[in-house]
Amino acid sequence: MTVSVLIPSYNAAGTIGRVLEALASQTVPPDEVILADSSTDETRRIVRSSRPDVKIIELPERSTPAVARNRAAAAAASETLVFLDSDAYPAADWLERLLEARRDGCRAGGGSIVLPDFQRAHPL
Numbered sequence: 001m002t003v004s005v006l007i008p009s010y011n012a013a014g015t016i017g018r019v020l021e022a023l024a025s026q027t028v029p030p031d032e033v034i035l036a037d038s039s040t041d042e043t044r045r046i047v048r049s050s051r052p053d054v055k056i057i058e059l060p061e062r063s064t065p066a067v068a069r070n071r072a073a074a075a076a077a078s079e080t081l082v083f084l085d086s087d088a089y090p091a092a093d094w095l096e097r098l099l100e101a102r103r104d105g106c107r108a109g110g111g112s113i114v115l116p117d118f119q120r121a122h123p124l
Helices: 016-024 043-050 065-075 094-103
Strands: 003-009 032-037 055-058 080-083
Touching: 003 016, 003 065, 003 094, 016 032, 016 043, 032 043, 032 065, 043 055, 055 065, 080 094
Parallel strands: 003 032, 003 080, 032 055
Antiparallel strands: none
């Protein structure tokens, strides 16, 4: 089973490096990572310099996460699509657990186990 991780982003320079580190540390690595980005900050430069294997879709104007996710999904080559926000830091076994659930018949899922401090301090 192949898997693509799709990341919508807008001005994620402060968080994208840690997200990419977490993806690089997965017990089951993704087959591809696609960033759909409408940033005006250094997000793309950070991704290109730290993970040149990440496919970047440059969106011409600020896009909603839903639009960015759809653009990334249209470009994905894998049979399984996994969506990750540009400020979400997955646990090392995140993909392994998702793929195990997929093999067990799950078709969709989501959630969070631990909130980073910066999100805990700013609840919605």
